[in-house]
Amino acid sequence: MSGDVSQRARVHEFRDARAWLDRFAACAPLMVVPGNHDTAWWHAPFGWGEADALHARYREHISAELEPVLHLPGVSLVGLNSSLGMLPPALTWYPRDWRVKGGLTTAQIDAARRKLAVTPPESLRIAVVHHNVVKGRLSKRWGLARPQVQLDALAALDVDVICSGHDHEERLELVTRATGQFVASTANTLSNRMRGHRPSAVTVIEANASALTLRAWPYDASARAYTPGPLALSVPRRPHRSTNAQPPTPLRR
Numbered sequence: 001m002s003g004d005v006s007q008r009a010r011v012h013e014f015r016d017a018r019a020w021l022d023r024f025a026a027c028a029p030l031m032v033v034p035g036n037h038d039t040a041w042w043h044a045p046f047g048w049g050e051a052d053a054l055h056a057r058y059r060e061h062i063s064a065e066l067e068p069v070l071h072l073p074g075v076s077l078v079g080l081n082s083s084l085g086m087l088p089p090a091l092t093w094y095p096r097d098w099r100v101k102g103g104l105t106t107a108q109i110d111a112a113r114r115k116l117a118v119t120p121p122e123s124l125r126i127a128v129v130h131h132n133v134v135k136g137r138l139s140k141r142w143g144l145a146r147p148q149v150q151l152d153a154l155a156a157l158d159v160d161v162i163c164s165g166h167d168h169e170e171r172l173e174l175v176t177r178a179t180g181q182f183v184a185s186t187a188n189t190l191s192n193r194m195r196g197h198r199p200s201a202v203t204v205i206e207a208n209a210s211a212l213t214l215r216a217w218p219y220d221a222s223a224r225a226y227t228p229g230p231l232a233l234s235v236p237r238r239p240h241r242s243t244n245a246q247p248p249t250p251l252r253r
């Protein structure tokens with residue numbers, strides 16, 4: 001679950017979200033990372049204040065771990081917390097970006113790399129980040145501050161897929177950088193805040209030894225079901241590097 005489980009990081013919203021998430025957790029292993037709406041940015045505007053308080057309520061009600069890792073047979077998932085409120089790595093020069101855009105630090109990327117290092121080589125590797133790492137098609141907006149630098153750092157992580165939310169439109173894109181390659185999968189939303197009055201959608205990820213295939217399943221209101229849609233992407237599986245490259249440009253700590 002790639003975040004924004006609340007609207008304003010209120011206690012009653014987190015309690016409701018917790019009950020809802022428990023229903024998912026009863027069906028399958030669940031990992032959650034926070035979104036910008038789950039972040040109490042007002043505790044540390046521009047980095048002044050208590051950064052530890054940004055996710056105090058989230059930690060209490062949703063998950064004590066902001067960057068969880070989940071190793072399952074055939075797949076490993078690592079969470080990255082891009083929802084830094086108004087801490088410097090998430091800021092740009094444009095006030096409209098403040099509290100909305102995300103950021104990642106070198107320390108976070110390094111930690112994710114260490115967590116992935118124990119993954120069996122044949123396993124699919126997936127990173128889960130709230131903010132869309134590629135530009136939205138309808139929104140025309142990047143999710144992360146300094147997106148080009150972040151793409152190089154994320155590609156060096158040597159993951160197969162990076163799953164994101166935030167943009168409210170499903171999107172699949174093969175990202176190829178000098179540092180590596182991955183498929184960016186931005187999810188649609190399960191809320192009623194659809195972009196462009198489009199239906200909700202889920203993205204199904206399938207992999208075998210030779211291929212990785214992602215397909216969006218939009219919600220068909222007449223069938224009252226999610227059904228396979230035209231948006232799909234299939235790429236050959238590629239071996240993971242035995243040692244991961246370091247990001248070429250240092251990110252902010």
Ligand SMILES: [Fe+2]
Pocket residue numbers: 004035036037130165166167
């Ligand atoms: Fe968001």
